[in-house]
Amino acid sequence: MNKEFEQISKYLSYLLRHAPESIGLRLDPNGWAYIADIIEKSTSPKMTKELLQIVVETNDKQRFSISRCGNKIRANQGHSVEIDLTLEPTIPPSVLLHGTAKRFMTSIMAEGISKQKRHHVHLSEADSVANAVGARYGKPVILKVDAEQMAKDGFLFFKTANNVWLVEHVPAKYLKCA
Structure with missing residues (x-):
């Protein structure tokens, strides 16, 4: 991942996992935020939907998901803000x-x-x-x-x-x- 993508990944982690309010972003109860809101409220003039898509697809730890409709993004885990990832209990390996x-x-x-x-x-x-x-x-x-x-x-x-x-x-x- 190049330096620009890494910086955006860290920025997204900060927003979607810990401090959405820092830019006035609202997460729904399941941690999803509208991509358009992130682009509009972001301090980075380079932030685009295409760039977010690339960051999600190339993130080596697969930290983020984009919704089926393609209009929302969320962090997959690691939140300090209250959200419900709607995960079902699963039997773990031994x-x-x-x-x-x-x-x-x-x-x-x-x-x-x-x-x-x-x-x-x-x-x-x-x-x-x-x-x-x-x-x-x-x-x-x-x-x-x-x-x-x-x-x-x-x-x-x-x-x-x-x-x-x-x-x-x-x-x-x-x-x-x-």
């Missing part, structure tokens, strides 16, 4: 992964993984994704989550359009270092 930094391990192994300011804890099936996430915060550590046992114990898992697994909390007893 093991999921969580990437974190070594400096957080003492806390995580004592208290588990918490969602912090987001709606859910983010988990992955891919080692490469978990490693990349952990590396954003320091020396990466990959944790294995016993998702099968968690599901048996009543925890609900959700899978987003871009293959991120979401769960409310991961207690420490379900964690092992990879």
Whole structure:
């Protein structure tokens, strides 16, 4: 992804996940915003529908979706604003992964993984994704989550359009270092 697309992706993440009000943008209850509103209210004179389409299609993490009609956009997960992604509970694979930094391990192994300011804890099936996430915060550590046992114990898992697994909390007893 080129630098311009990366900047627009970060801007969209900020607007659609955390601060739509910063430009007077309104999200519907499911997190969708009208593309025309983003273009109209954006501080970037380069913002066009075509550019947004390219950013969505080329985003390596598939962070965004465009509606079937093509007139709305939303972030697939990672919101700190209240929205309902309308995801159905899904049976997870037996093991999921969580990437974190070594400096957080003492806390995580004592208290588990918490969602912090987001709606859910983010988990992955891919080692490469978990490693990349952990590396954003320091020396990466990959944790294995016993998702099968968690599901048996009543925890609900959700899978987003871009293959991120979401769960409310991961207690420490379900964690092992990879």
